[in-house]
Amino acid sequence: MTVEFAARLPLARNELDRDAEHRSTPDLERVLRDDPTTRFLPVHGGAMLRNADGTLRFVAADQVPDDATLLYLGRAVSDAPDAPAGTRFVAALVDDAAAARIEPDSDVWENLRMFGTELSARDQGLAVEAVAMANWHAVHGFSPRTGSPTESTVGGWVRRDPEGHQHFPRTxxxxxxxxxxxxxxxxxxxxxxxxxxxxxxxxxxxxxxxxxxxxxxxxxxxxxxxxxxxxxxxxxxxxxxxxxxxxxxxxxxxxxxxxxxxxxxxxxxxxxxxxxxxxxxxxxxxxxxxxxxxxxxxxxxxxxxxxxxxx
Known part of the structure; x- marks a missing residue:
């Protein structure tokens, strides 16, 4: 694969440190919510919001419901107008009611298929990661081994059932x-x-x-x-x-x-x-x-x- 060909692949561009070592931070959700610099990306059924300039639209922690599933996406590796290097990003999976509170106009919520080529490398990486993980969480609410309900752990990267079985994302x-x-x-x-x-x-x-x-x-x-x-x-x-x-x-x-x-x-x-x-x-x-x-x-x-x- 040539560098030139790789650069043209629309959803393969990425400028993000996934920061996997911090997914197991104790009480990670509280840490992320309490940090005023954390950027929360609302995801509703695979759809997201954008600003007038085409960048992804983030929201404050107080706009994210307490019961929303949070996915720690990683840290910015370079400075941008909306987030300096080191900024932590979190996808918040919101239901219909929460999505309507964040943005009541349903037409404003957009699917990644439609605007993926218009995003910066950082935003492309965030959006693809968030949508892929949201899709995995949507179909793994129950353990395939025991049928028991599962809960999200390790920054959203593991689902665990009451019997202790861990279930990881697959591609x-x-x-x-x-x-x-x-x-x-x-x-x-x-x-x-x-x-x-x-x-x-x-x-x-x-x-x-x-x-x-x-x-x-x-x-x-x-x-x-x-x-x-x-x-x-x-x-x-x-x-x-x-x-x-x-x-x-x-x-x-x-x-x-x-x-x-x-x-x-x-x-x-x-x-x-x-x-x-x-x-x-x-x-x-x-x-x-x-x-x-x-x-x-x-x-x-x-x-x-x-x-x-x-x-």
Whole structure:
């Protein structure tokens, strides 16, 4: 992975010290609430608030309900107008009532998918971490081992049940791959869950006991019937919708007739080879491509040779 490619990955930028050693600080929640310099980031169902200048909007400790789940995100590593280096950041998971008190206009609460590319590196790191952890807490209120209710501990990074079992956040690895043929066309597929004219790279989750490279080969053949040569790693970025790490590759289809590409008919309903001219002429019109926050868009633009003037 080149530094230039990594810098273009929308949700992989970060300027934050996660400060893991302080997550186990005794009575950490009180320490954070009592420190007037702590910045609290309200998170409501994965949505956040922004200021007029586009920066994340923080609130004071007294605006955060006592029963809100707090997630210690870490410390700033550089000075910014709203927070000097060393400032501690906390995500506060708020319910409907608390969110309405903080900001009653529901339209102001925004999803990270929509504005992720507009944030600074620090705010991107905070937002991605907060959303990923919020999603994990939302589905781990009960122990998968005992069925007992769990409680948040260690700065929000562990959930513990009454029997003492500890449960830690997990990330699902998924591969995504830009495949080209002998004419340097790129293979894109349309998912059954999307609009019929929306296309993206082929992708899929890594199965247990499988390497990333084997997952690339398997997913491409399963979804499009295409056999590829040795895949090459490009880069990765978190995709907390709800809990994935997208690992990007590029690969070449083996010699043969590329017209044999065919969709699996279940998950993928169409696959097409696109030339650069076809992308330039059709993208945004008859063909919809992935949004700017996705690694898929970056890989497509890497193949295309520059940015596409699309949302």
């Amino acid at each position: 699902d690895a998924a591969i995504i791959v830009g495949i080209t043929d002998g004419q340097d066309r790129i293979l894109l597929g349309s998912n059954a869950a999307w609009d019929a004219n929306r296309y993206s790279l082929l992708a899929g989750f890594v199965e247990p006991g499988e390497s990333l490279e084997d997952a690339v080969r398997r997913e491409v053949f399963e979804e499009a019937g295409v056999t590829i040569e040795e895949p090459e790693y490009l880069g990765s970025q978190p995709w907390p919708f709800p809990a994935s790490l997208m690992v990007g590759f590029r690969a070449r289809a083996v010699d043969g007739d590329p017209s044999t590409a065919r969709p699996d008919g279940v998950e993928i309903i169409d696959v097409r080879w696109f030339s650069r001219d076809e992308i330039r002429e059709q993208a945004g019109d008859t063909v919809l491509l992935p949004g700017r926050t996705s690694i898929a868009r970056v890989i497509i633009e890497e193949w295309y040779g520059g940015p596409l003037d699309l949302p």
